[in-house]
Amino acid sequence: MTNASTGKTGPVGVGFIGAGVISDQYLENLVKFPDVKVVFIADLDLARAKAQADKYSVALSGTVDELLANADVEIVVNLTIPAAHAEVDLKCIAAGKHVWSEKPYALSRESAREVAVAADKAGVLVCVAPDTIMGGGIQTGLRAIQDGKIGTPLTAMTMFQVGGPESWHPSPEFLFAKGAGPLMDMGPYYLSTLVSIFGPAARVTGTGSKSRDTRVIATGPKAGTEFPVEVPTHVGAMIEFESGASAQCIFSFESALFRMGFVEINGTEGTISLPDPNMFDGDSELHLGPEPEQITKVELTGPTHGRGTGVLEMAQAIREGRKVRIPGEIALHVLDIMISISEAIESKTWVEVKSTLAPIEALPVSWDPADATLS
């Protein structure tokens, strides 16, 4: 397929900036999807970029500037740490590249807005993780809700509580710095799901705490190194949506009892428990009452490929000259919600969420990132 205004045709060229822990999950998929071609991997650490390029048979690796000068790179997948997201996005936009960025969008509303405005002016797209909400798991649940299976959705409860990622991540410092912590690191999965169901948030409040001012890296070459904890490591948040619906959410790195992916939505006619919003698969369960015969599994439909799904959908939208299905506005609104929760924790008040969001449609069941549609 050829884009009428750019004249570009065939699979879309993709470059990576950031070759750390999460790059494997993206690369495993993006080197296989027929509608994209990974052409370059860049990192501040050139050896790390080269190692990932070799591992996934990507032809080129090098510096960020070399990547941005490469005309074959049309979309940059920004997998740097949160503090670098906006700066890297702006460089990519200035070089005329579309951007898929990992979450969160940026560290502040202002820098996220600066990225969005620069992208609009340059005529390029910026989309931001998570793409897990495009996976068959969450999409199946969203379709059941949109089909009226629980009546009108009214309230939600979500829970993510673990001991903390310093137990498994070899460079976990950024996960305890501004732009992360359990709220900003895990919140995007849960909050993107909630706004897909309830629409925009209107106001939030919350409580936050941390048990320790430092933590210790448990694995990898830096094992034993102590580092600072800059943000709350336990957050309890309440959200009221414009619709009048509400949600209570726990985001915690302070629990020896791990509970991940707990999302329950109560409606006028029933309750649905959704699968882990940090995954692309998993079952939804419909409860129309407490008796066993009133509880049914909702059969999963749709693709479950994993990270990179959003990059692929973006690539197809670019070639087809149409809008993306999961636009950057979702991540802008989710960032606003998370910053508002942080402000509410500080001020011990309710904080109004000023941004809003257009309704989000469920994806067509038949859409599959593994299909070749562009050649």
Ligand SMILES: NC(=O)c1ccc[n+]([C@@H]2O[C@H](COP(=O)([O-])OP(=O)(O)OC[C@H]3O[C@@H](n4cnc5c(N)ncnc54)[C@H](O)[C@@H]3O)[C@@H](O)[C@H]2O)c1
């Ligand atoms: N690790 C996970 O399980 C996971 C899961 C989902 C999302 N994410 C998100 O992915 C992003 C990266 O996480 P990670 O775990 O891979 O981190 P990481 O620390 O393992 O890797 C980050 C890489 O980015 C590079 N980098 C940093 N700043 C750069 C810059 N300005 N220019 C070029 N390269 C730069 C670093 O050298 C490093 O190789 C974060 O936003 C994180 O929230 C991570």
